[in-house]
Amino acid sequence: MKRILFFLLLLAPEAWANVSLPAILGSDMVLQQQSQVTIWGWANPTERITVTASWGGQPISVTCSDQATWKVVLQTPKAGGPYDITIAADNKIVLKNILIGEVWVCSGQSNMEMTAGGGVKDAQAELPTAYNPKIRFFKITKTAANAPQDNIRGQWATCDSISLKNFSAVGYFFGKKLQNTLNVPIGLIDMSWGGSYMDTWLPEAIAMLYPETRHSAQTMPKVPWCPNKPGVLYNGMVAPITSFAIAGVIWYQGESNRHDAPAYHKLTHLMVDSWRGLWQKDFPFYFVQIAPYTYNGKFQTAAVREAQTKAMDIPKSGMVVTTDLVDNLKDIHPVYKKEVGNRLAGWALAETYGQNVGLYKSPQYQSMQVEGNKIRLTFDNAPNGLQAKSEVLTEFEIAGGDRVFSKAQAKIKGNTVEVWAKDVQKPVAVRFSFRDAPEPNLFSKEGLPVIPFRTDDWDLGLKQ
Missing domain, CATH: 2.60.40.10 (Immunoglobulins)
Structure with missing residues (x-):
C-alpha cells in the first residue's frame, strides 16, 4: 500500500x-x-x-x-x-x-579546442589583460550520444583570465578581433573535441547517404580519445543548441579524416548543409586548412587540404591557410593561434559584416600555360603581385608525360610564377606544397601564403 x-x-x-x-x-x-x-x-x-x-x-x-x-x-x-x-x-x-550582439560557434577538433591552459603561447600572453565584459564564452562539455539530445552541459561566462584559460584560443582571437572592429558584444560557443572525425559531427543518416561518405563513416579508426561512430557528436553537442540563434560558424578540423581524404569534400558539404537546415539559416562558414605536420603518408594530408580548398565552393564560405604558422613540423598542434583567429576574422569582417579589411584571401592557383620547357602559373587574389620570403622559391615540383615529378626551380613575374626543371623538357603539370609537411615561402605582397595546389588530377594511390 x-x-x-x-x-x-x-x-x-x-x-x-x-x-x-x-x-x-x-x-x-x-x-x-x-x-x-x-x-x-x-x-x-x-x-x-x-x-x-x-x-x-x-x-x-x-x-x-x-x-x-x-x-x-x-x-x-x-x-x-x-x-x-x-x-x-x-x-x-x-x-x-x-x-x-553577434554569436558564433567555434567547432572542430584539437586545434580549435586548444587553450591557453593547454599551451597556446599567444593566448597565455593575453591572460593578464583578458577581461572584456563584451565578450562572453560558452564551452560545451564533451558529450557523445546515440540519439539527439535536448540539452548540454556548460554555462555562460564573461571573458577574463579564468574563463579564457580553458576556452578555444582560436575562437577567442577571432571574437576579440570582431569585438574590437565592430564594437558590439560577441558571444562565442566552443563546441570542439580533440581528434574528432567530421563524420561524427553530422547526423548519422546524412553521413551514410552517399557511397563515399558511407565508406568514410564505416572506416573511421578506433582511437581512445574520441568516438568513431557517425552522428554521435551531432547528437550530443550540436542538436541541443540548434534553436539558439547564431551569426555563423568557424571550423578547424580535418587531421583525423586522413583515413579517407577523398570523401572530405562531400562530407563538408553535407555537414554545412545539414547544420544550416537545422538552424534554418544560411549562415557563413569559415574554416582553417590543416597545418603542415610530419605524418607517415606522403599525400594523405595533401589530399585533405585539396578537399578543403575545393570546399570553398560552398556558398558563404572561406578558408584560412596556415602553411606559414607552424613552428615545429613534428607537432600536430601549432602553439600559436592568434594569427589563425585573426585571419578567420578577416573573412567574417569582409564577407559577413562588409568591413574594409584589405586583402584577406590567400592567393589561389587559377591557370597554367606551357611555354617551351617552362610552365607559367597565374593566381587569383594577388592584385599587387607575389613575393618570396627567401631568395629561392621552395615546394615546387614539375612533371612531364611520364608523371614523374622533379624538384623545380621557380621565378616570380608579377602575379605569375614560372616553373621549370632541367630534366623535364616537356612539362605538363606542376605541384606546389603538395605533401604532408611542406615549408613554402610564396606569399602575396600583403603577406598571405599561397594555397597549396596541383594542376593535375592524377590518381594519388589513396585507398577508398
Missing part, C-alpha cells in the same frame, strides 16, 4: 518539475542582434508560461504542450545591453546581464 501511495505522489501535479531552461539559455549570455530568437524549455503540461524581455515589447505567453515542452520567439534589438529576461509560471526564472 505504501508503494502505491508513493507512486501516486510522483504522478501528482505538485510533484512535477517547475519551468526550466536548457543550459545554453542563461545569465551572462549573448543573443543574436536583430533576430528572431527562441526561448524554450520544459514545464508541466498545460502550464501557462509568460516571457518578458527588458528591452521592450509586450510579454509573450504560451501554454506548455502535452510533451512538457514550450517555446516562444522574441525579436531582439540592435546590439546593446545589459538586459534581463523573466520567465514566469508556477515558478519564476530571471536571466540577468544579457547582451545583444
Whole structure:
C-alpha cells in the first residue's frame, strides 16, 4: 500500500518539475542582434508560461504542450545591453546581464579546442589583460550520444583570465578581433573535441547517404580519445543548441579524416548543409586548412587540404591557410593561434559584416600555360603581385608525360610564377606544397601564403 501511495505522489501535479531552461539559455549570455530568437524549455503540461524581455515589447505567453515542452520567439534589438529576461509560471526564472550582439560557434577538433591552459603561447600572453565584459564564452562539455539530445552541459561566462584559460584560443582571437572592429558584444560557443572525425559531427543518416561518405563513416579508426561512430557528436553537442540563434560558424578540423581524404569534400558539404537546415539559416562558414605536420603518408594530408580548398565552393564560405604558422613540423598542434583567429576574422569582417579589411584571401592557383620547357602559373587574389620570403622559391615540383615529378626551380613575374626543371623538357603539370609537411615561402605582397595546389588530377594511390 505504501508503494502505491508513493507512486501516486510522483504522478501528482505538485510533484512535477517547475519551468526550466536548457543550459545554453542563461545569465551572462549573448543573443543574436536583430533576430528572431527562441526561448524554450520544459514545464508541466498545460502550464501557462509568460516571457518578458527588458528591452521592450509586450510579454509573450504560451501554454506548455502535452510533451512538457514550450517555446516562444522574441525579436531582439540592435546590439546593446545589459538586459534581463523573466520567465514566469508556477515558478519564476530571471536571466540577468544579457547582451545583444553577434554569436558564433567555434567547432572542430584539437586545434580549435586548444587553450591557453593547454599551451597556446599567444593566448597565455593575453591572460593578464583578458577581461572584456563584451565578450562572453560558452564551452560545451564533451558529450557523445546515440540519439539527439535536448540539452548540454556548460554555462555562460564573461571573458577574463579564468574563463579564457580553458576556452578555444582560436575562437577567442577571432571574437576579440570582431569585438574590437565592430564594437558590439560577441558571444562565442566552443563546441570542439580533440581528434574528432567530421563524420561524427553530422547526423548519422546524412553521413551514410552517399557511397563515399558511407565508406568514410564505416572506416573511421578506433582511437581512445574520441568516438568513431557517425552522428554521435551531432547528437550530443550540436542538436541541443540548434534553436539558439547564431551569426555563423568557424571550423578547424580535418587531421583525423586522413583515413579517407577523398570523401572530405562531400562530407563538408553535407555537414554545412545539414547544420544550416537545422538552424534554418544560411549562415557563413569559415574554416582553417590543416597545418603542415610530419605524418607517415606522403599525400594523405595533401589530399585533405585539396578537399578543403575545393570546399570553398560552398556558398558563404572561406578558408584560412596556415602553411606559414607552424613552428615545429613534428607537432600536430601549432602553439600559436592568434594569427589563425585573426585571419578567420578577416573573412567574417569582409564577407559577413562588409568591413574594409584589405586583402584577406590567400592567393589561389587559377591557370597554367606551357611555354617551351617552362610552365607559367597565374593566381587569383594577388592584385599587387607575389613575393618570396627567401631568395629561392621552395615546394615546387614539375612533371612531364611520364608523371614523374622533379624538384623545380621557380621565378616570380608579377602575379605569375614560372616553373621549370632541367630534366623535364616537356612539362605538363606542376605541384606546389603538395605533401604532408611542406615549408613554402610564396606569399602575396600583403603577406598571405599561397594555397597549396596541383594542376593535375592524377590518381594519388589513396585507398577508398
